[in-house]
Amino acid sequence: MSGHVMVFAPDPQLTITIDQPANETEIHLHPGGQGVWQARMIRCLDVPVVLCAGLGGEIGQVLEPLLAGEGVELRAIHRESSSGGYVHDRRDGKRHEVAAATGHPLSRHELDELYNLALSEGLGAEVCILSGPGHPSLVAPEIYRRLAADLGRNGSRVVADLSGPHLAAVLDGGVSVLKVSSEELVRDGLATDDGEAELIRVIQALHAQGAEAVVVSRAEQPALVLIDGEMAQLDMPRLEVADPRGAGDSMTAGVAAILAEGGDIRLAVRTGAAAGALNVTRHGLGTGRPDAIAGLVGRVRLSPLQVDRQDRLTPDELAARTTRS
Template sequence: MVFAPAPRLTVTIDQPSDEVEIHLHPGGQGVWQARMITSLGTPVTLCAALGGEIGKVLEPLLSSEGVDLKVIHRESSSGGYVHDNRSAEPAEIADVPGHPLSRHELDELYNLALGEGLRARVSVLSGPGEPSLVPDDIYRRLTADLGANGSLVVADLSGGHLRAVLESGVHFLKISHEELIREGRADDDSDEELTRALYELHASGAESVVVSHAERPSLALVDGQVFEVSMPRLQVADPHGAGDSMTAGVAAVLAAGGDLATAIRTGTAAGALNVTRHGYGTGRPDSIAGLVDRVRLTPLGSGRQDRLTPDQLAGRTARP
């Protein structure tokens, strides 16, 4: 189950040849994750709230993604944006975040996601483009209720939504090094700082964590050990969307009963392949499979830090 509370309509203007093209797609973190999970052959139930004229356009577009779409219809409008990609530097023409969900709409969406999540082995919690659209407490409660009833909760969140899922305890967390620095969880992007942040996130409620690191190898905390996750570098066509594809690859493998190491390797391969393409959450499954064996998880360092338990390290390095 992918919880995508506020999908957006994306309108892009492009000109790959002589003629101008206009493309309409459903967008947002949860949509891109669901697209990649589906590409990897795992069935997806997508839970979302849609409303207004934009919502009427989004619903058939989402259904065409090959997901089992479950929707609550809201009175206020969904959001969207228009981008002009005809130049080397894409221009934003308009960006409408949408309206916050009402209390009744939140109750309906919560019940929908909870019911579908309880039938799924894995539940992926994604965030809205504008955090204020959905309260933090929805994520806290959903994480607690799903986790307590056997669903493996995978999260790719930041800010208050991240703090909310950590409070309830999350099975797997993906976060970028930029988010760690922006939120004050790491002072810089050194391995030492990111490793400390990994252990602090574990101590706060994340069972396993991966920190993506742009073009550098990711870092993963699995069973108390930090690993460097590396693979051959590929030429980049579009750097956007790699993190969402990574989260999706992890979720797809876990949903099929795979182990976490294989899940991280698959997620890394999916994210790496995504940047060779134009389009978020896209990639040929056979190409991803061909890259998985090239991903390496190598224990990071051999110093005293590696001999400490996660709780010991978190206790010694936690911020006051």
């Protein structure tokens, strides 16, 4: 298979949603988690995708056929420990968490099996997405560092959508594209605030540490990107928001899909922005009509930003922030 994407999703989750769109209560079961939502959007863009995951326990038994029904090519290891999931109630139009189980960390043997599976599949893919675990404790950052390094040095383009220690780990391994939100950068102590000047300084330091291109999403504000050493912002039309969740994952998926098809990085980030914008107009993470996304791409603009070359954050300063956080 060529021109496809491998998504490393170590611990997909079972999502149970209680809804009441009319007069009757409905219960919906879906596979979820960052990697699943990214894979779903890649399929919406008509690009083949392989999902590498670990599944275990009763939840894993339910997840496997649900994932197979997503239209992605599932490659899974079967673990002894249980996968996680959550129950949400949105009968009043808002999302309320009823119960959640993060699942159990993968054992050393399970991680070895999943690593080998992802490496094998990733080496045959044009692009590999490294998506984060449902909880930081489930998969050690070192797994991500090794996977980014092994895939990258053997010709695969690695796209990482991570935060915290897992972000720091893949920078050490090296990535083609790093996607992170401004909220995550501030939460993790990498940025002192979400102002444009501070985020630009952080983006440049992330680039110096090992990310060829960097995309920082900023909720309702234009995303900031660094491509070929130059800063720009992604300008696009505003759309009414139905559900704000999932925009960042859809953006990452759009970037990976276009790169897998041989598109350049500028078209990739514009498509990612369009996919993320369309996703928030819908109820359903990682979903969207490909024709609607294509129609929005033409309205997305990369506007160059003037940067103060003297006001830079060094990689050592960024590393010190990581250590403190």
